[in-house]
Amino acid sequence: MPAAVAQSPDTLSFGAGRPVPPCDVEMGQAMFDAVCWACHSADLRGGKGPPLTGPAFYKTWQGRRVEALSDLIRNTMPKDNPGLSERAARDVTAYIVAHANKPGNPAGGQAGK
Numbered sequence: 001m002p003a004a005v006a007q008s009p010d011t012l013s014f015g016a017g018r019p020v021p022p023c024d025v026e027m028g029q030a031m032f033d034a035v036c037w038a039c040h041s042a043d044l045r046g047g048k049g050p051p052l053t054g055p056a057f058y059k060t061w062q063g064r065r066v067e068a069l070s071d072l073i074r075n076t077m078p079k080d081n082p083g084l085s086e087r088a089a090r091d092v093t094a095y096i097v098a099h100a101n102k103p104g105n106p107a108g109g110q111a112g113k
Contacts, residue, residue, distance in 0.1 A: 010066055014058040014100040021066045021094045023087075028095030031088050035078055044099055049079070052096050069093050 009019040033042070039049030051057050061069055074089035076082050084092070099105065 012061045012064050012066055012069060012097060014062060014097065016101055016103050016105065018097075018101045020098045020101060021070075021090065023090040023094035025091070025094045025098045027088075028091035028093070028098075031084070031092050032095050035084075036092065039079065044096065053100060058100065066090070066093055069096070 009021050012021075013019060032040075036049075036052075039047060040052050041047045044053040045051050070086070070089040070093040073092055074084050074086055077084060077089075
């Protein structure tokens with residue numbers, strides 16, 4: 001039987017109690033609220049843009065490096081004017097993970113199952 005692998009804040013992991021990347025979640029939420037919500041909705045469930053929460057999102061990103069998501073955000077968002085700073089993209093990534101990992105978040109609570 002393979003040994004259990006410790007969860008790392010450098011790897012995306014969704015679900016209550018899972019680690020959040022070591023970035024500024026509050027700044028990530030402020031950036032999300034200022035820029036991202038218009039396409040991804042305030043609850044991250046998508047609209048003009050794809051959802052940033054829910055089973056399909058978690059399945060795609062679970063276990064991947066934090067940099068993979070933050071680089072995608074940095075290089076392609078917002079669609080009409082890409083080029084968030086590396087710091088802003090990492091903060092938004094931390095916010096997305098923190099949103100999924102909030103206790104009581106039904107989607108986040110099911111993500112790791």
